[in-house]
Amino acid sequence: MLGVLVNLVSFDKTGAIFPYTWVPCVGRFVLETSRGDIAKQYLEIIRRESERRRETDYTMPLWLPFIPAILSLVAAILAIAGNTFVVVETNKYTMFLQGSGNIVASSTGNVLVFTVFIILLAAAALNIYVVYKWIDRRNTHFERILRMFETVVSYLDARGVSDPEMGTLRSLIYEMRMQEKSRSPVLWIVLSLVFNIVYIYVLHFFTKDFYEHEQRERSFLETLSRILQKRGIYLEEPRSVIPYRNTVVYVILSVLTLGVFLLYWIYAVTRDPNEHFAEHERLEPMLVEALAKL
Numbered sequence: 001m002l003g004v005l006v007n008l009v010s011f012d013k014t015g016a017i018f019p020y021t022w023v024p025c026v027g028r029f030v031l032e033t034s035r036g037d038i039a040k041q042y043l044e045i046i047r048r049e050s051e052r053r054r055e056t057d058y059t060m061p062l063w064l065p066f067i068p069a070i071l072s073l074v075a076a077i078l079a080i081a082g083n084t085f086v087v088v089e090t091n092k093y094t095m096f097l098q099g100s101g102n103i104v105a106s107s108t109g110n111v112l113v114f115t116v117f118i119i120l121l122a123a124a125a126l127n128i129y130v131v132y133k134w135i136d137r138r139n140t141h142f143e144r145i146l147r148m149f150e151t152v153v154s155y156l157d158a159r160g161v162s163d164p165e166m167g168t169l170r171s172l173i174y175e176m177r178m179q180e181k182s183r184s185p186v187l188w189i190v191l192s193l194v195f196n197i198v199y200i201y202v203l204h205f206f207t208k209d210f211y212e213h214e215q216r217e218r219s220f221l222e223t224l225s226r227i228l229q230k231r232g233i234y235l236e237e238p239r240s241v242i243p244y245r246n247t248v249v250y251v252i253l254s255v256l257t258l259g260v261f262l263l264y265w266i267y268a269v270t271r272d273p274n275e276h277f278a279e280h281e282r283l284e285p286m287l288v289e290a291l292a293k294l
Contacts, residue, residue, distance in 0.1 A: 042155035043291060049148040050284040056140035057277035058133060065130045065266045071123035075116045128189055134206060135185040137273060142180045142213060149173055149220055152291065156227070159294050163227050172220045180213060200254070203262075204247045206269045214242045214276055221287070228290055235290040238283055241275040 153169050183205070192199040218238050225235040245268060253261040 039155055039158040039294075042151050042158055043288075045151045046148055046155060046291060047288050049144055049151065050288050052144055053141075053277070053280055053284060056137065056144045057280060058137040059274045059277055060130075060133060060137070060270050062267065062270055062274070064126075065270050066263070068123040068127035068130070069263070071119050071126070075119040075123070078112060078119070079116050124193075128193075131189050131192065131202065132185045134202075134269065135183055135188060138206065138209060139182045139185075141273070141277070142176070142209075143182065145213075145217065146173070146176050146180065149176070152224065155291060156294075161227065161231075161294070163230065165223050165227055168223045169220060169227075172216055172223070176213075176216055179216075180209070200251060203265050203269055204251075207245050207247050207250070207265075207272070210272050210276060211242050211244060214240065221283075228294070231294065233290050233293050236283065236286055239279055241279050242272045 150173055153166070153173065156166065188198070188202055192202055218240060221235070221238050225237050228235050250261065250265050254265065
């Protein structure tokens with residue numbers, strides 16, 4: 001019986017392209033898969049996801065979240081100074097120019113009101129941008145790491161790695177998928193604008209989410225490191241750069257200091273992901289290099 005050799009192309013959920021070869025046999029076809037080719041596809045996906053960190057892992061300038069507060073302070077100072085000026089000018093011109101001062105003071109007051117309004121509008125817009133970037137970089141980073149770690153496990157499978165700790169890797173991926181769901185930037189921005197107290201909750205979940213995310217990442221990479229070491233491949237374990245922060249204590253301190261402690265909390269929420277992304281910049285090239293040796 002004559003057989004025909006047919007090359008097929010298959011896609012999995014990660015986007016990898018797998019070549020399959022149909023081998024003719026008597027009365028049937030046997031599907032033969034090249035594990036080496038599959039593994040190469042997975043490794044290329046891991047490399048691409050690693051390179052995407054320059055797009056997803058936005059390092060926010062530490063000063064940026066404080067600009068809205070500074071602008072609001074400037075607006076308050078202008079409002080107080082403007083009100084004082086209007087009162088003084090009104091009294092002075094009313095006394096000497098029989099009421100014409102009201103016109104001068106009113107004109108000056110209108111300019112100041114407009115200026116204060118523009119400054120406050122700019123502060124609000126910038127604050128919205130900051131919160132949006134906080135949430136967006138959280139979402140994109142978490143999604144990228146989940147895809148990369150899923151592909152790492154698939155790559156190990158394609159390389160024929162059989163290890164009891166593979167189950168630990170899969171459990172951590174499942175936990176990431178369940179616990180690190182995307183948060184809507186628009187929803188939380190609107191809620192924090194309508195109910196100011198929601199802004200505190202936004203700070204809370206940023207603090208909590210990134211800390212727990214780093215702990216899961218660390219567990220995954222430490223487990224992966226042990227698996228690779230058994231095969232003579234060294235992978236440096238990640239450093240913990242995000243400290244544990246008790247958000248209940250942070251809320252209490254914010255109340256006791258009449259909001260002053262919020263400035264530090266905002267700094268921490270900005271700084272922690274920046275440090276986390278810097279650690280990824282250091283570690284991910286080593287991860288790809290180690291996997292390529294498998």
